Every structure is written in structure tokens, then in C-alpha cells.
Amino acid sequence: MYRQQTDVPTDEVKESTVAAEHQFVLDLTVALGASAVSGYVANRLRQPALLGYLAAGLLIGPSGFRLLNDVQQIEELAEIGVAFLLFALGVEFSLAELRRVQKIAVQGSLWQMGLTTVLVSVVSILTGWATSPLQGVFLGFVLSLSSTAVVLKLLTERGETVAVHGQLMLALLIAQDLALGLMLAFLPALVQPERFWVVLLAAVLKFTLFLGGAIAVGRWCIPRLMRTVAATESQELFLLTTIALCLGIAWITSILGLSIELGAFVAGLMVAEVDYSEQALGRVLPLRDTFACLFFASVGMLIDPQVLLNNWVIILELVTVVMVGKALIILPIILRFGYSFKTALLVSVGLNQIGEFSFVLSLQGLELGLISDQQYLLLLGTTAITLVLTPAWLNSAPWLTRSLQKIPAVDRWLSQMAEPKLLSVPDTLAEHVIVAGYGRVGQVLVNILLNRGYKVLVIENSEAAIQKLRHRRIPYIYGDADAEQVLEKTHLPQAKAMAIALPDPASTRLLLQRALARSPHLDIIARSHTDREIDLLTQIGAREVVQPEFEAAMELGAHLLRSLGEDTVGIQQVLNNIRRDRYQSVRS
Known part of the structure; x- marks a missing residue:
């Protein structure tokens, strides 16, 4: 029998392949292990975990201890993390959720992002940070986004997700996250100014056709597919279908010349409208968290500490301009919708940071040549610092309100604002x-x-x-x-x-x-x-x-004791004693 000859020794190929596989496993272990440790440290310091992931990437990357041999493979996995991050976001914030707060979400976010983009464009051109209006627009896009992950975590910890200012923050964040898809579709037009309108029209046309097709598929195909898969009662099959749907639609958008992130986000919105959206989200969340930490770690690998140290004055100026500027833009917008000064102040200082999805935009801008390597590194440093300062800004809002009330002219104006x-x-x-x-x-x-x-x-x-x-x-x-x-x-x-x-x-x-x-x-x-x-x-x-949680637990306990045969009078006496000592006997 004829056997084809090869010029490459088989044993050497096998040894090379095995060594590469072992090295990849080692690199992945180092990246995940360092992210876990840094995330834990950040959590103990009451900081967002993503700051820990950024620090992990900085420490193990080329600018740190150089513990990774193949950064490229980690970055490829990180791109999957971004896709899952946006997919989960689309599932969590459905179109129905946006319709509930559509007035402040749509109009308020358009004002906020529009004014931020215009002001950043003007300032960046005047200061020389942008060499063209289109580059200034891109920088405006990056700085107009706030952090959904950090703000939502802070509101949850403070028990303020259902407060008026909490609802307003989440409404604006939902709209910003939806606008990210449009921004990603708009980016190709910014790098071809001589064919701006042609490229923009093509991008809008592609986006419209894709969105129309996605709506049609989401209405007629996805629900039937999810019902069919769910009927098998196989959790593995349901998870595989969800992953294939997310990555498949993301791949289609990349073929159309749009971004993978946009496809993943639209896939999430499609799944959000079906009955099994919560089950799909629950299955994807562990994957999202795992791969998302790789994304933030890969961003940290790109940070050069020397650049930050050499430009610390510029970074402090950027942080001050961004946080004060965004707060001053958001404050009158919230007041314009008839909310109190206190609510407007809380919203403005809660959304004045740069968001995690600005990393996605910045990376796209770097690849398209809209910003230089140094500008990219400065944006990363500025973003990280604004995220760290967000909890302090929120905590300072009551003190800032009291300080303003001590000024007679401001107090009179605030009194008029507070009138019912x-x-x-x-x-x-x-x-x-x-x-x-x-x-x-x-x-x-x-x-x-x-x-x-x-x-x-x-x-x-x-x-x-x-x-x-x-x-x-x-x-x-x-x-x-x-x-x-x-x-x-x-x-x-x-x-x-x-x-x-x-x-x-x-x-x-x-x-x-x-x-x-x-x-x-x-x-x-x-x-x-x-x-x-x-x-x-x-x-x-x-x-x-x-305390509602204690009261709910006490009612559950009362029903349980009753089912165990204890008399009603004795149970009521137990509950009365717990309430009398202000829950001391049941507190942790």
C-alpha cells in the first residue's frame, strides 16, 4: 500500500504539540489563579473585583513579572469573555425593562452621552489630544459610558437599587449599554473620513439588516428552539445551545464587518424575550465571570506602569476633568426631569466614572488607529482610578449636600427646589x-x-x-x-x-x-x-x-414550629421576645 511521506519527524511534532498544550494550561492557570487572588484582595479592600483582575494582569504580564509566555492565547480567550459579558448583559436588561423607564432612560441618556461627546471632542481638539473631530468624537464615546458592574454592586450593597436615585442610575446605565452596540457599529466610519458618509451609511445599513433579522429570528425561531431543547430536560444540552447561540450570532456579526461584542449583546436581547431567559442566564453566568476576569486581566497586561508614572500629572488632570465634568453634565439633566437636587446629586456622583465597556471601545479604537498606544494606556489608568474613587464619591454626596445648604444663597435655591x-x-x-x-x-x-x-x-x-x-x-x-x-x-x-x-x-x-x-x-x-x-x-x-428579612425568617420559623407540634401561645411568646430585644438573639 502506498503511504504518503512527510518531511517533518512525527516524534518532534508530537513533542512540540504536547509542550505547547502544557504551556497553555500553565499560562491559563497562572492567569486565573492570579485573578482569583487579586480579586480577593480587592474585595477585602472594599474595591470592585475587576480592579483586582486589572492588577493581576499587570503583575503577571510583560510589564510585571512576565509569568506568561503566550499572552496572545489569553487575549483570544479574553475576547470570548467580552462576548459572554455582553450576552449576559443583554439577557439581564431586556427591552421590556428599558420600556419601563423609557423617558429618563432614552431622553436623559441621549442628553448625557451627546453633551459628554461634544464637550470631550471640543476639549480634546483644543488641548491637542485629538488631531481631528472624528477622533474627538471617539474619545467622547469612551468617556460618556459609566460602569454598570461597579454602580450596580454599590447600589446592591447599600440597599438602594429600588431607591429613586438607584432606579435612575440603572435606567441611564441600561440605555448606555444599549448605545454601546451602536457605537461599535459606528467606529469603522471614524477611521475613513474621506468616505465617512459612505462607510457610515453602510454600517447603519448592515446594523439595520442585522437587527431586523435578529428581531425576526428572536420572535419566531429562538423561542421554539429554546422550548425544544428545554423539553429534553438535559442541562448540558441547554447550556451548549445557549453558548452556540451566543458565539454563533457573534460570529455572524464579525462576518458582516460588525463587532463580535455587538452580536453577543443582540443575542442576549433575543434570549431575554423568551420564557427560558433566567435559566439561560444562570447557566452562562459562571462562564461569563470566568472569561470576563481573563478579559480584565488581559487589559491589565497592556498597562505599562512606567508610562503611568511618567504621566501621573496628566492622569490626575484627566481624572479630575472626567469626574467633575460628567457630574456637572448629569446634574442639570436630572433636575430638568423634575427630580430633587438631592436625587440629582446622588445620580451625578454615582455615574461620573468611566465604565468597563470603555475598555472594549478603547481596544477597538487602538486596533483601528483612532488612538495611540500612549493614549490607550493613559485611558486605562484614568478609567481604573475613576472606578476606585466611585464609592468615595457616593459616600460624600450627603456631606456635599449639607455643605451646600450652609451657603445662604444656595440654601434658598435648594429650599425652592424641595417644595412639593x-x-x-x-x-x-x-x-x-x-x-x-x-x-x-x-x-x-x-x-x-x-x-x-x-x-x-x-x-x-x-x-x-x-x-x-x-x-x-x-x-x-x-x-x-x-x-x-x-x-x-x-x-x-x-x-x-x-x-x-x-x-x-x-x-x-x-x-x-x-x-x-x-x-x-x-x-x-x-x-x-x-x-x-x-x-x-x-x-x-x-x-x-x-427588619423585613428577620420578620420573614421569623414567620417561616413560626410555621415550622407549628408543624413540629408546638402550641401557638408558646410560638407567639418566642416571637415577642425576639422583637422586644430588637432581634439581638437571632442576629449574627
């Missing part, structure tokens, strides 16, 4: 119960009081909640419950009691202090968000402090 915009309070209202907050807890509380025949006055600063109150003809005041001007309208001396069900811990404490200053003997019940707040609110003067 809408109120429906009878002049003869007395012997009533004031409920601050008409969220999920507040609504149940109001229903209980009304069913028992008590008169209720609700204070709320959500326009949607006010519409519900107006429809039910319940007396209300539209404004911040902790504002002095709002409390003046509540007939506080004639009130029987007050229940504070606000989602914001700081507003809860301030309202409690001001209400007791006006009516020291008022019976006030407050909702606590953390263990520490229970004692703090009690010391301020709350008659009763309720």
Missing part, C-alpha cells in the same frame, strides 16, 4: 397616619391601614406611584420625605403616627430626626435595611424598628 410639586392634602386632615414611601412595603402598609378605617397621608417621590395614589384618591405629597418643606405640609402635629418605609437608609435616618424635632412624642415605626441600622434608628428615637 404636587400635593393632595385636605386642610382639615388630622388624626391620620403618615406613610413615607409607597413601594412594595408601603403599599401593603397603606392597604392594611385603609382596611382598618384609618386616615392615611402618603409621601412619595416616584411619579408612577403618585399616579396610583391619585387613581385611588389617597391623600399624597409628591416630594422627598426627608425635606423640611415637605414635612411642613403633612400636618405633623395632628398626626397619630408615622411609618417610614423608604428604600434609602440615609433618607430614613434624616426623616426620623426631622420628624421627631417637629413632633417629639410622635409614634414612629421605621424600616431597617441592615443589622447596624436597627440600633441606630432606635437611638435616634424610633418607637419600633422592623
Whole structure:
């Protein structure tokens, strides 16, 4: 039998292949292990984990200890991490979620990103950072994005995701993340100024055709596919299908000349509209977190500490300009939509950093030649510092508000801003119960009081909640419950009691202090968000402090004890003892 001859010795090829495989496994282990350690350190320092991943890449990369031999392979895996990151984001923030807050999300984000892009373009051209208006526009794109990962983590830790300022931040972040897809489609037009309109039209046409096809597939094909796969009850098959869908659509966009990131994001939006979106997200999240840490580590590998040290003055100037400038842009936009100064200030200092997806844009811009290597490194350093400073900015917002109130002219202006915009309070209202907050807890509380025949006055600063109150003809005041001007309208001396069900811990404490200053003997019940707040609110003067998680656990415990045969009187005595010592016996 004829056998084809080869010029390459088989044994050498095998040895080379095995050595390369072993080296790749070692590089991957080093990258993941260093990311885990650095992420843990960042977490203990109360910093975002992604800063730890950046530090890991810096330490093991070419500018650090050079522990990796093949950075290119890690960067290729990191690109998959970006795809999963955007896919999960698309699944989490569906189009239905955006429609719920569409006014502030769409109009507010357009104003914010548009003004930021214009101002950055002008400033970068005047300072020589950009050599053309199109390059200035690209820099504006990069700086206009804020960090969904960091802000969402901070809001969750502070228990403020359902607060008004938390909802506004998330609305603007959702719109920014959606705009990222358009920005990525727009980038090719920026590198060909002589054919700008042709390239832009082609990009828009490609994007429109792709989006139209994606909507059609998402409406008629994806739900049927997911139902068919889910019917097999095979978790492995469901996971493989989800991954293939994410990477397959990302590959199609790369064939069309669009970005892989855009395809992954659109794939996430398609899956978000089907019944199995939560199951798909749950399966992809571990993969997303694993590969995403490789992405941030690969970005860290590109950071040159020498460049940062040599340009530390420029980086500090960039950080100051970005964080102060973005805050000054966002503040009047939120005020323009009728929100209070306190809410506008919290939103503006919460979104004044540069986001993690700016890394994606910056990397694309570097590959397309829109920015130089040094500009890219300076942007990376600036982004990392703004992310580190975000928690401090948010914590400083109450102090900044109090400091501004000490200035007479500013205090008069803020007093006018705090005046309730809408109120429906009878002049003869007395012997009533004031409920601050008409969220999920507040609504149940109001229903209980009304069913028992008590008169209720609700204070709320959500326009949607006010519409519900107006429809039910319940007396209300539209404004911040902790504002002095709002409390003046509540007939506080004639009130029987007050229940504070606000989602914001700081507003809860301030309202409690001001209400007791006006009516020291008022019976006030407050909702606590953390263990520490229970004692703090009690010391301020709350008659009763309720911790919802503890109350839910106590009800579960009561049902369990009842099923185990204990008598109702004994169970009630146990619950009363726990409440009497302010949950001390069940606290960790």
C-alpha cells in the first residue's frame, strides 16, 4: 500500500504539540489563579473585583513579572469573555425593562452621552489630544459610558437599587449599554473620513439588516428552539445551545464587518424575550465571570506602569476633568426631569466614572488607529482610578449636600427646589397616619391601614406611584420625605403616627430626626435595611424598628414550629421576645 511521506519527524511534532498544550494550561492557570487572588484582595479592600483582575494582569504580564509566555492565547480567550459579558448583559436588561423607564432612560441618556461627546471632542481638539473631530468624537464615546458592574454592586450593597436615585442610575446605565452596540457599529466610519458618509451609511445599513433579522429570528425561531431543547430536560444540552447561540450570532456579526461584542449583546436581547431567559442566564453566568476576569486581566497586561508614572500629572488632570465634568453634565439633566437636587446629586456622583465597556471601545479604537498606544494606556489608568474613587464619591454626596445648604444663597435655591410639586392634602386632615414611601412595603402598609378605617397621608417621590395614589384618591405629597418643606405640609402635629418605609437608609435616618424635632412624642415605626441600622434608628428615637428579612425568617420559623407540634401561645411568646430585644438573639 502506498503511504504518503512527510518531511517533518512525527516524534518532534508530537513533542512540540504536547509542550505547547502544557504551556497553555500553565499560562491559563497562572492567569486565573492570579485573578482569583487579586480579586480577593480587592474585595477585602472594599474595591470592585475587576480592579483586582486589572492588577493581576499587570503583575503577571510583560510589564510585571512576565509569568506568561503566550499572552496572545489569553487575549483570544479574553475576547470570548467580552462576548459572554455582553450576552449576559443583554439577557439581564431586556427591552421590556428599558420600556419601563423609557423617558429618563432614552431622553436623559441621549442628553448625557451627546453633551459628554461634544464637550470631550471640543476639549480634546483644543488641548491637542485629538488631531481631528472624528477622533474627538471617539474619545467622547469612551468617556460618556459609566460602569454598570461597579454602580450596580454599590447600589446592591447599600440597599438602594429600588431607591429613586438607584432606579435612575440603572435606567441611564441600561440605555448606555444599549448605545454601546451602536457605537461599535459606528467606529469603522471614524477611521475613513474621506468616505465617512459612505462607510457610515453602510454600517447603519448592515446594523439595520442585522437587527431586523435578529428581531425576526428572536420572535419566531429562538423561542421554539429554546422550548425544544428545554423539553429534553438535559442541562448540558441547554447550556451548549445557549453558548452556540451566543458565539454563533457573534460570529455572524464579525462576518458582516460588525463587532463580535455587538452580536453577543443582540443575542442576549433575543434570549431575554423568551420564557427560558433566567435559566439561560444562570447557566452562562459562571462562564461569563470566568472569561470576563481573563478579559480584565488581559487589559491589565497592556498597562505599562512606567508610562503611568511618567504621566501621573496628566492622569490626575484627566481624572479630575472626567469626574467633575460628567457630574456637572448629569446634574442639570436630572433636575430638568423634575427630580430633587438631592436625587440629582446622588445620580451625578454615582455615574461620573468611566465604565468597563470603555475598555472594549478603547481596544477597538487602538486596533483601528483612532488612538495611540500612549493614549490607550493613559485611558486605562484614568478609567481604573475613576472606578476606585466611585464609592468615595457616593459616600460624600450627603456631606456635599449639607455643605451646600450652609451657603445662604444656595440654601434658598435648594429650599425652592424641595417644595412639593404636587400635593393632595385636605386642610382639615388630622388624626391620620403618615406613610413615607409607597413601594412594595408601603403599599401593603397603606392597604392594611385603609382596611382598618384609618386616615392615611402618603409621601412619595416616584411619579408612577403618585399616579396610583391619585387613581385611588389617597391623600399624597409628591416630594422627598426627608425635606423640611415637605414635612411642613403633612400636618405633623395632628398626626397619630408615622411609618417610614423608604428604600434609602440615609433618607430614613434624616426623616426620623426631622420628624421627631417637629413632633417629639410622635409614634414612629421605621424600616431597617441592615443589622447596624436597627440600633441606630432606635437611638435616634424610633418607637419600633422592623427588619423585613428577620420578620420573614421569623414567620417561616413560626410555621415550622407549628408543624413540629408546638402550641401557638408558646410560638407567639418566642416571637415577642425576639422583637422586644430588637432581634439581638437571632442576629449574627
